[in-house]
Amino acid sequence: MVNYSFKSILKELMRAGPTMNVDKDGSRAVLQGDERTAAKDLAATLYDALATGDRERLDAILHPRFEGRTTEGMPFELGGVYQGPDAMRRDFWGRIAKYYTARAEPTRFNWLDDGRLAVSGRYTGTARVGHGVLDAEFVHLLTFSDGRIVELVQLTDSEQWHKALTPESGLRTVEFSVTDGIAVLRLNRPRQRNAIDQTMADDLYEVAQRCAALVGLRALLIVGNGPAFTVGGDITVFADTEPGDLSTTLRRMVTPFHEALRIFAELPIPVVSAVHGSVGGGGLGLVYCSDVALAAEGTKFATGFTTLGLSGDGGTSWYLPRLVGLRRAQELYLGRVLDAVEAKEWGLISDVVDASELETTALSRVEALAAGPTRAYAEIRGLLRSADSSTLPEQLSAEIDALARTGATVDAARAVRTFIAKSAPAFEGR
Template sequence: MNVEHGGSPSPLPENERDAAEKLANSLYAALRTGDRERLDSLLDPRFEGRTTEGLPFDLGGVYRGADAMRRDFWGRIAKHYSARAVPERYNWLDDGSLVVAGRYTGTARVGDGVLDAEFVHILTFSQGRISGLVQLTDSERWHQALTPDSGLRAVEFSVTDGIGVLRLNRPYQRNAIDQTMADDLYEVAQRCSARTDLRVLVILGNGPAFTVGGDITVFADTEPAELSTTLRRMATPYHEALRIFAEMAVPVITAVHGSVGGGGLGMVYLADVALAAEGTKFATGFGALGLSGDGGTSWYLPRLVGLRRAQALYLGRVLDAREAREWGLISEVVAADRLEEIALDWAKTLAAGPTRAYAEVRNLLRRSESSTLPEQLSAEIDALARTGATVDAARAVRSFITKSKPTFEGR
């Protein structure tokens, strides 16, 4: 962390100033990692915090005692926001207080609004601990993060308790993929990739069908000479979204219903758990349009169902949900009226699991088709070493010995 120093020289001796700045650095590091024990060691028992009036959830006010500040202010912020305080400048006041200027960055846990607010903290010190903090920030920015204009037009996206839910939202067009939806999917993929609190992603579709694939009405309204350019323009952000989703370090659950067609199959291919409601139909449909296909079909299908079956699907074979399960295209067939419930139950289970280990498994499986056995064995050793160094692994081993249930945090 590089912090700019400026302003008036500290009235404190250099060794005390250095020690105080080290305490400040430790405070922001402990807040970033949620290290409660470290926070308790940094704050004086008589600590007093004064926070900005007008913050959401009545967070503004006076907090007397280290426990109150940790539990009732920082703890409640963590409940509603995935945010971090990033210090940028340190300046000393004549009375020995340290002024820290920086930014709060992150997102709201409900609504996915972006938090970007400047702050000024005035820290005071006593007997080698932080004895006080006065916070100044733009409270309106905190409110705006809770009620954002998402900017999304053809999909819905939210994150709650680490579970991201993406819904295709052109129900009256049977979620046909047009330029707007392709662009929105790319935007959501970028948001997912940037989040640190995401532990699982669920992909659903609003309306009578998950998606019928590319929007044929767009193709029909395009001049023949422009169709090639239109297809390239639409497929590019959509394929980039599929790539990001496939490479994310969290499990993906796709739950489909009604029908799944064309390039929309790409959102089924990339899932770790692919659920289908009874009666769902699956078809590539490319040949009927004189097109070669997209959505990663030529890569995924032979790997999922085998070459001969992939050829049959390309040449017009339509599968129902149970056939898709038998062929290996989906994981499980469920009752239509329980599709979303079962998908979210899966999500809760996976979100509570060792997500760092899941990320390594996703990567190993993805690369296995193109790796030799020696390369894959080596990659497994590397992944094993990385997961073995996690807090989750250490906790799980201890829990196994003590016959208790581990709590995984994804670190």
Template structure:
């Protein structure tokens, strides 16, 4: 990563651990973090043998979103600075969302503003019971970034998207789970262990199938029934050529655990 070091990235036996590392600012996203997130996402996309990504954060908050002190400090350059930061941050989210491997995000404390995009690009979101989700943009006279207008509408529906994005409702972890915005809630003390367990379990799974399932699930809301059936047929035929499917079938018949290698 760059010299400022507000994002860390480590590769461990097929697992990428991407961590927000600006706890003194509650992981507020400034220009350095936006740029480093894009570097990290690009490194994940280019990594041979990658099998899963775990997104975590240091400190009591996951991220409070954009760094308002930084944005206030740029003065009249605010429009250009927002363009610079958001374009790179959104490019990072797009790359993470398009990876051929599962993405798990672990959330504690505040998760707000554009930082919510790091939840929306994930397949599994595990929230500590102290997590709180908020948009907050309307109070700033802003409409928001990070993909919340797409993700909350898709996951929770248009009425709840309005309540969250316009009315500014703050959701507890339990409410976020009930709305479908997080996958499950765990005690705060167990968040790190449960998130790592989940990421490593997915990394040991049939990652070729997971890659196709990421695309199928993402496309489902925009596809007709017939289109989705045809897409599923094509994917099944393609996966039938893989070692994972052959061993999966053989393991089932032999009553043993399969060994998936992603090939």
């Protein structure tokens, strides 16, 4: 993660030097007098247009050959090079607006010797994910040509952008931590056997969004505190709901839960779940979206939906037939309870381990996966996810595209060389 103090931002920009020639003869124009005044006014217009979302003014002040260079290490892979006004507006400023309510507030305008205008200030606002406060210093370096802005180089305190997504906690029923690229999610309603209520559904959605936003995340482990991984939906909530309101309550609760499961399933990293005690109802969804599902000896698995007169959630109707087959899926829906050994035999989980070694074994697996070719894992997850809905020609074409993308990675180039040299590669996820 990139983390710049204000002084180091300015030092870095000064050291970077010119990045684009803007004059026809290849030299950089140095503005003087009235030209500088007009350029400062143009810069002020830029920040006002961004604050008000005025697309017409942005189109008027950005040069057709505009290029934006933004800070590496920002969340959601926002750092990089954007060619053209449309790309900058849509893929950078537009995506910032999707994840933050942020405003760039300039405080100082200084001309540099090479003809660029250095604008320093702060980004302020809040994150839509995590709801933390954003307060990050920035320096923008602007280049002008033909009365328009032709280049913007941005450096900012990217750590503050990440912190806004993950405030001190904000989570009430789950625990979430990230160490050395490995995220650990712990369901934490042990007295309720990690039953899923509205708060837990919201927390899981929050964590899923945080995982999607984290740069450098390489693997996720899902576990549960207390005597059970999760018994599924919180029946006490259903019992306390008036019969006429139950439909609305279920829809409100399951919607963020399902969105969390969707995000977990689509993360470009391997996901490992380690379950114990019992796994029931919609809580099975956290097992379904895992690439590796480990269970402690003696763990019980049941859908339990029909006991409550409900049709089910957690992606069960999609995943179960694919994992265990239609007939067995029907059997589970109609009340069959599996122990851990049966769950493995049926294909619901990957392996059964001693209860005392569950977390140790799971952490070892997730660490090994995190050290692997995560770009390749991401492509594999996508291919397997789309296989059932694709024709063979479509899947063959998708494999070619994925193979080409992974073949262009540093990890693949290094792995080929080390394979020939009979040594072990060090994968970096790039």
